Amino acid sequence: MKILVTVKEVAEVDDEFEIDGLDIAEGSLEYDLNEWDDYAIEEAVTISEARDDVEVVTVTVGPERAEETIRMALAKGADRAVRVWDDAIEDAQFLDVDAKAELLGAVAAEEEPDLVLSGVQAGDDSNGATGVALAETIGFEWAAVVNQLDLDADAGVASVHRELEGGIEELTDVDLPAVLTIQTGINEPRYASLRGIRQAQRKPLEVRSLEDLGLDPSVVESPLERTSMYEPTSESDATVWQGSADETAESLASLLREKGVIEG
């Protein structure tokens, strides 16, 4: 059995940041493995540890810098990695959901996985849509926002809990092959061990261009055009107390006394 895990390197914005044109200034960004994908990797690796015929492959659309993040996934137990990138992707203003689904879908078409795990959302873009769009692109079944997974590969069914709003879970059987978007909390992602990190250096990481995947550069074109990026004008009328910690704590304490939270 083969499990494909989509892994994104996400950008996190520093507390103090600058906007440069239509994006955050490079100097204000730090990169990390997407939180949701960390849980997806853990889920795949756990399945692979419970059986002896499972290969876990990760796929990332990202520049060379993303290899640090990909190695992290390999260190946690994925077997090998594919990274998709080339000049046409680099030149695109951004990748919309459809483009990402096409790119990831082309890799899925080559790998022919039985199961694809992706994250519910990317922490930076927050589309929350790539997994389901990918499923449709490759003709797989799917389930969004999965917080419990019970795989019966022989029967070809994944029994999942989908986390709905307000503490309600939907219990659903999904026919395989399928794409499941994984929610945080489904498991406890491991830390990469030193041994894992060493081994990751030797695991295969293959870079594929659009041409390698048989895709036309037009797949990255989008009918969406980003026209501006700005800090939202705060509707806030918050009173922000200034001063040292004991001064601000005192201001908050008086407020709480005023509100009758505490006597005296």
Next chain:
Amino acid sequence: MTVLAVAEHRRGDLRDVSLELVTAGRELADELDTDLAVAVVGGDVDAFAGRLDREGVDTIYTVSEGEEFNHGVYTQAVEQLHADLDPTALLVPNSVNGLDYAPAVADDLGLSLVTDVVAFEGGDPIEVIREQYGGKVETTYDVEADQYVLTIRPAEWPAAEASGDATTEAFEADIDEAALGTTVNGFEEVAGGDVDITEADVLVSVGRGIEDEENIPLIEELADALGATLSSSRPIVDNGWLPQNRQVGQSGKVVTPDVYIAIGISGAVQHVAGMKGSDTIVAINTDPNAPIYDIADYGIVDDLFEVVPELIEQFGGEAPDL
């Protein structure tokens, strides 16, 4: 033309976001100078149609297929309705279920998709606004497409209230049962546990800024000193540092205490969904740009490890050694 909005319901109730979708749909239809159609798929469609008949809705399409949400049924029904009406815009809630079928419909029909839209403007092309990087920036996009799908963030538009005079039509969808690859077997509610955070007058709520499980007693001590109840954002529960019944937010509890003190919580939209109805909101966060300050009434932009011990002392408690 036409704007087509698809309502959402669960276990017999129309969800609030459906009426917000009517408001957003009417706004968009006005921009495009066209009609607003609303569809409801499954459940007691006639009762839902009655509730969806709000001012500004031209036509309501009822699709009597199934009881609860099933993404295969929704995808097929909405695609068929789409073929019939040929709408410029398809609006779907940016909810867990909305995101379980809207991307598939968009992909299948070759429509451009923008999710979690918080505002839009103009008609040709339409410009949509969404948030990125955890709500720290807003980005605008021109949608250069004749037809598109937008998922609409809950609680951004007011619910449509005034009653309307829409025409209701039953739409006969032709559902291919054999093509359905998922079966919904039921629902489960997250266990209640010992504490009900929705009953508390004062909540002291802790987020990822606390860094480590070993630091949680600091916040516990503050809650004790205030006679308040301890709650948290999601990562604290995901990490197993506090039980699930303490989680505030979209997938946790909706709370409305007199005072909500958010400590080391950024104010992600899914968290805010659970606490924005609090009377007085206080935030303690080192990041002056954290979105929590947009809804806070009072704030301390400082390190919680400095401020919280001082606070505990103010109330005669003793901060634990960490």
